[in-house]
Amino acid sequence: MITIERQDSFHLKVSRALQEETSHRLDLFLFVPGELGLSTHVISEEEFYHAAIHVKRTYYSDRHHLPLVLSRLAERGKLDAGQYRLSLSLYAYQYVVALERSTRTLLEAAREARRAEKQGSEKGNGRGSGKGSGSEGTDKPRENGGATPHAGKRPAGSDPAEGEPATLEARLEELAELATGILRRLRRQQPAEESLHRYYATIDNYLSWFTEQRLLALVAHLPRGGRCREVRARLLAICRDEADYRRAREYNSERVIRDPTRMSNKMRLLRRLIEYPVTLKQRQQELGGGEQKAVKAFATAVVMVFVSLGLLEARDTLADITALFVLAMAVIYALREVFKDDLRNTLWRLLRKGRPKWRRQYLDPTRNTLVGRQLEWFDYKRFVKLDEEIRRVRKRNVAQREEVVLHYRSSSRMSPTRFMSGYDHTRETLTLDLSVLARLMDKGSHHVYRLEDGEVVREAVEKRHLINLVLREAQGDRPPILQRWKIVMSRSRIVDVERVHAEGPGQEAEPGA
Secondary structure, three states: OEEEEEOOOOEEEEEEEEOOOOEEEEEEEEEEOHHHOOOOOOOOHHHHHHHHEEEEEEEEOOOOOHHHHHHHHHHOOOOOHHHHHHHHHHHHHHHHHHHHHHHHHHHHHHHHHHHHHHHHHHHHHOOOOOOOOOOOOOOOOOOOOOOOOOHHHOOOOOOHHHHHHHHHHHHHHHHHHHHHHHHHHHHOOOOOOHHHHHHHHHHHHHHHHHHHHHHHHHHHHOOOOHHHHHHHHHHHHHHHHHHHHHHHOOOOOHHHHHOHHHHHHHHHHHHHHHHHHHEOEEEEEEOOHHHHHHHHHHHHHHHHHHHHHHHHHHHHHHOOOOHHHHHHHHHHHHHHHHHHHHHHHHHHHHHHOOOOOEEEEEEOOOOOOEEEEEEEEEEEEOHHHOOHHHHHHHOOOHHHOOOEEEEEEEEEEEOHHHOOOOOOEEEEEEEEEOHHHHOOOOOOEEEEEEEEOOEEEEEEEEOOEEEEEEEEEEEOOOOOEEEEEEEEEOOOOEEEEEEEEEEOOOOOOOOOO
8 A cells, every 4th residue: 555645845755565575566657747847957867866765664563562562571571672672663653653644634634624614704704805906915825726625525515614523523532542542551561671761761752742742733723613622622631641741750851841942853863763773774786887887998999999990091091190190180089089978878878778777775773684675767758658557547638748757666575584573564665855846946926816706806826836646566466556646836845745546456546637
C-alpha cells in the first residue's frame, strides 16, 4: 500500500510498507508542465536526483504490540539492554508515525468543517456589507482555489455544517482513546536498571510532548461551534495532564520549558535518537565509474589513430614543414577536440542506456550486517516512450503534450532472514523535494471578478500549476499497483494533493478528474 502525504511547504512523503518478498520495484513518473521550461540543460538528471529525492528505510511490524513485548522481556532480563533500546525505539517510532498520519487527516477534516461553519454563518448574517463593486474586503488569495478539497465526497443534499462535526467528534474521541491507551501501556512497567530507565525517560518525554503538540494543533483548527466543545475540552485535558506529567518527573528544566525554541530543538534531537536504532544504514555508490574511464580512454585512442594518420598524410603530401603544414596540423587537432568529446558522449549514452545509475546497500543499524540492496534509475522520458499502462493511467490530452516526464525507478532485494529478530517488514519513506520545481514558477497573483447577490466581488488569486504523479509498485509476483495523484503547486507552497486514480490489489479505484 502506497500513501502520499504533504510533509511541509514543498516536501511530499511517499510511504510504503514492504512485505516479506525478497524483490520490490517502484516506478515514479512526475509529469511537469512544459511552461516551466524544465530540461536537462536547466536541471541535470544527477542534480535533480541528489537535490530532490531522499530515501529512508526503517524496520516495520504490523504486530503493533511486538516491540513493547520485546522491551518487557528485555526489562525482565531475558533480552540484553541493546535489544531493549531497539524494541522501545521501534514501539515509539511506530506510534509517532501513526499519530502523525491520523492527526494530519483530522486536521484537514477540521479545517474543512471550520470553513463550512464560517460559510454558513456568513450566509446567515448576510454578505451585502463590504462587497460592493471593487470591494477590497475579499482581496486575499483563496486557500484551495475557492473550493474545499473533498467537497465531492459528501452525499448529495447533505449540509456539511450539520453532518461533518459529529463524524469529526467521533474520530477525535477515538484518537484520544488510542493515544492515551498506548501511552498508558508504555508507562505500565518502568525498567529498574538505571541505564535502561534513562533511555525509557527519553522516549517517554518525547512521546508525551509530541502527543500534546499534535492534540493542541487539532484544537487550534476545530470549529468554534458548541458541538465540538466537549471533545475540545477532552483534548485540552489530555494536554494539561501530559504537561503536568513531564513537570512532575522533571524531564525538562524550567528554563527549557519557558523557551519554545529550546524545547523544540531538544525534542528534535530526541526524535533523532528514537529513529536512529530502527533506521537502516545506507551506503550509496554511483555506478559506471570504471566504465566511464574506459570509454574515455577508448574514444581518445580512436581519435588519435585518425589524427596520426592525418598527420602522416599531410607530411607526405606537403613534404617540408611549411606554413601550410602547420595550418593542416592545427585543423587536424581542432577536429580531434571536437570529435573526441562527441564520440565519448555518444559511446557513454549507448553503454549506460537503460542501466541503473546508483546502488544502495542497507545495513542493520546495530549489527552492521547487510540486509538488502537497491538499484536506482533516474532520467528524463518522452511520453511516447512510456509503457502503455502508464500512458493509460496518465490520460493525457492535447493540452498537455508539452509535459516533461521525470522517471525514477528503484529495484531492491531484501533478506528478511537477516532482519532483526521478529521483523520481516521494512517501511520505505521517499521524500520528494519540489522546491527545485518551485524555483521555475512565476511568483504573482491577479484578480478575478464574479457576480454574487447582484454585486461585483473582486478576489485575488495566485498562479498555480498542476503536476501529475503516477506510481507503479510491484512486490514479488503480485500484480502491480498503479496510482495517479494530482499535485497543485504555487511558487510558495504545495496547495493540495489528491489521489484521482488507483488500481491493483487492495486499491479502491476513484474516478479520474
